[in-house]
Amino acid sequence: MHTSIDLHNSRVLLTGAAGGIGLAIAEGFLLEGADVLATDIKASEGIEQLIAQYPNQLTYVDVDLSKDDALEALLEKACDWDVNTLVNNAAIFDMGHIWESNLDQYDRLFHINVRVMFRLMQGVASHLRDNKKTGKVINFSSQAGRRGEALVAHYCATKAAVISYTQSAALAYADDGITINAIAPGVVDTPMWEHVDKLFAKYENRPIGEKKRVVGEEVPLGRMGNPEDMVGAVLFLASSLADYITGQTLNVDGGCVLS
Numbered sequence: 001m002h003t004s005i006d007l008h009n010s011r012v013l014l015t016g017a018a019g020g021i022g023l024a025i026a027e028g029f030l031l032e033g034a035d036v037l038a039t040d041i042k043a044s045e046g047i048e049q050l051i052a053q054y055p056n057q058l059t060y061v062d063v064d065l066s067k068d069d070a071l072e073a074l075l076e077k078a079c080d081w082d083v084n085t086l087v088n089n090a091a092i093f094d095m096g097h098i099w100e101s102n103l104d105q106y107d108r109l110f111h112i113n114v115r116v117m118f119r120l121m122q123g124v125a126s127h128l129r130d131n132k133k134t135g136k137v138i139n140f141s142s143q144a145g146r147r148g149e150a151l152v153a154h155y156c157a158t159k160a161a162v163i164s165y166t167q168s169a170a171l172a173y174a175d176d177g178i179t180i181n182a183i184a185p186g187v188v189d190t191p192m193w194e195h196v197d198k199l200f201a202k203y204e205n206r207p208i209g210e211k212k213r214v215v216g217e218e219v220p221l222g223r224m225g226n227p228e229d230m231v232g233a234v235l236f237l238a239s240s241l242a243d244y245i246t247g248q249t250l251n252v253d254g255g256c257v258l259s
């Protein structure tokens with residue numbers, strides 16, 4: 001029996017690596033000795049610092065995941081590089097009244113949050129299966145995927161879809177030793193929440209910053225999460241300690257959702 005997280009053999013494709021949670025996950029994997037192929041639409045200062053700190057472990061590429069050619073090229077690069085762990089973290093948020101919403105918002109959110117998530121999961125898991133290798137997929141859902149919200153219909157639906165695809169894919173690839181799980185954060189203090197807060201200010205007629213303060217106070221553990229709060233769950237699910245866990249969505253939310 002072994003009881004420590006050992007990620008020295010992990011080769012991790014991580015999307016959204018320049019964002020709030022993605023950057024913390026990248027650093028967590030690097031600290032634990034994993035090799036990371038990180039990607040985002042544009043590098044951030046944080047990613048540049050990690051590249052300087054971990055030149056042998058971290059490769060970073062700019063990729064606009066909304067472009068199919070670029071997505072397929074990334075997948076090919078990751079498979080050639082012998083990826084065995086995928087963290088589908090990139091996503092976008094938008095909100096508004098359902099009666100004002102148009103299909104453009106639906107398409108944009110479903111494209112990044114679901115279509116891209118699905119294609120990378122399918123591509124990496126099938127590559128592993130075809131090469132008789134085991135591996136791990138971790139998809140980012142949200143507490144928003146657990147129930148609908150009047151102003152957040154499309155985003156909630158995309159995150160519910162992540163939970164469902166995680167379950168179906170986990171069953172489909174179970175015989176191949178590939179585990180597929182999701183993480184459902186609650187409210188996490190990242191650039192995404194700055195954007196969310198501004199939108200709630202507009203739609204609920206609140207001062208900027210108020211929604212963020214209120215949602216933090218409502219968390220049973222008494223505060224918003226920070227990106228580092230997500231890292232332990234990701235590293236655990238990526239490790240052999242979680243070999244007997246698949247198809248699950250783990251709430252990492254300070255107690256907001258009890259399921």
Ligand SMILES: NC(=O)c1ccc[n+]([C@@H]2O[C@H](COP(=O)([O-])OP(=O)(O)OC[C@H]3O[C@@H](n4cnc5c(N)ncnc54)[C@H](O)[C@@H]3O)[C@@H](O)[C@H]2O)c1
Nearest residue numbers: 016019020021041064065066090091140142187188190192
């Ligand atoms: N922050 C929260 O409160 C919260 C709560 C629940 C779930 N989540 C989920 O956690 C994950 C990370 O969220 P975050 O808060 O760190 O968000 P973030 O906005 O800080 O990071 C998301 C990253 O995805 C990247 N991305 C978006 N579109 C892209 C594209 N077309 N091509 C390439 N990259 C693209 C962005 O550039 C960004 O760096 C997301 O899946 C999000 O839905 C976040």
